[in-house]
Amino acid sequence: MTKLSVNINKIATLRNSRGGNVPNLLKVARDIESFGAEGITIHPRPDERHIRYQDARDLKDVVTTEYNIEGNPIQSFMDLVLEVKPTQVTLVPDAIDAITSNAGWDTIKHQSFLKEVITEFKNNNIRTSIFIDTDSKLMEAAAKTGTDRIELYTEHFASEFDKGNKQAIEPYTEAAVLAHKLGLGINAGHDLSLDNIKFFKENIPNLAEVSIGHALISESLYLGLQNVVNMYLHRLC
Ligand SMILES: CC(=O)[C@@H](O)[C@H](O)COP(=O)(O)O
Numbered sequence: 001m002t003k004l005s006v007n008i009n010k011i012a013t014l015r016n017s018r019g020g021n022v023p024n025l026l027k028v029a030r031d032i033e034s035f036g037a038e039g040i041t042i043h044p045r046p047d048e049r050h051i052r053y054q055d056a057r058d059l060k061d062v063v064t065t066e067y068n069i070e071g072n073p074i075q076s077f078m079d080l081v082l083e084v085k086p087t088q089v090t091l092v093p094d095a096i097d098a099i100t101s102n103a104g105w106d107t108i109k110h111q112s113f114l115k116e117v118i119t120e121f122k123n124n125n126i127r128t129s130i131f132i133d134t135d136s137k138l139m140e141a142a143a144k145t146g147t148d149r150i151e152l153y154t155e156h157f158a159s160e161f162d163k164g165n166k167q168a169i170e171p172y173t174e175a176a177v178l179a180h181k182l183g184l185g186i187n188a189g190h191d192l193s194l195d196n197i198k199f200f201k202e203n204i205p206n207l208a209e210v211s212i213g214h215a216l217i218s219e220s221l222y223l224g225l226q227n228v229v230n231m232y233l234h235r236l237c
């Protein structure tokens with residue numbers, strides 16, 4: 001079984017656009033869990049453009065499934081995660097001004113830093129995962145950091161799949177086989193969607209968890225619009 005962790009960054013983006021509390025992030029997290037999702041993911045960024053550090057604290061008392069916090073382990077992020085103690089922390093090497101995550105870790109260059117950070121999280125009973133590309137050398141170096149899991153960075157797969165190139169899955173399958181041999185758990189995320197998730201899952205052995213946000217929230221709008229427009233029409237007739 002592969003767990004679905006829903007990334008709720010986009011709910012916070014919508015909320016912040018008006019300055020109030022609509023949509024209510026905590027209610028959405030509760031609802032998503034009640035609909036059967038097995039985890040909630042957030043990615044608080046230093047500019048707090050969507051998830052705020054306070055949201056990460058507030059969600060701690062709300063999330064009853066798996067709580068996954070993603071981000072670049074700068075000091076403020078480290079402090080936050082060590083305070084909140086989620087189920088899992090996913091380390092992502094994104095630049096402060098990145099629009100979204102756009103690269104995996106260079107686990108060779110940053111090996112000793114990652115080892116240090118991972119040790120600290122694991123000493124606090126927080127499972128660790130490293131956002132990473134499919135390169136075998138990077139995967140082998142990831143295992144040496146002591147991380148529990150890796151998260152395959154799936155943007156390339158998603159964009160190639162969209163163009164009809166199903167062979168783009170091959171490096172991901174190979175990376176998953178290697179990760180499993182190295183004793184690493186396997187997560188995946190970025191641009192996974194209703195269109196590509198079945199094919200991805202069928203081709204990735206031992207896939208423990210996917211975190212999905214941008215497409216899932218967009219699909220929820222598409223699939224929910226008809227219902228809501230009709231509800232307005234009923235109230236207006
Ligand atoms: C790590 C990753 O690939 C995505 O989760 C990313 O966290 C999405 O962040 P944004 O919602 O800020 O684009």
Ligand SMILES: NCC(=O)COP(=O)(O)O
Nearest residue numbers: 007189190191211213214
């Ligand atoms: N770790 C990936 C994630 O949480 C969601 O990424 P996306 O679906 O918003 O691209």
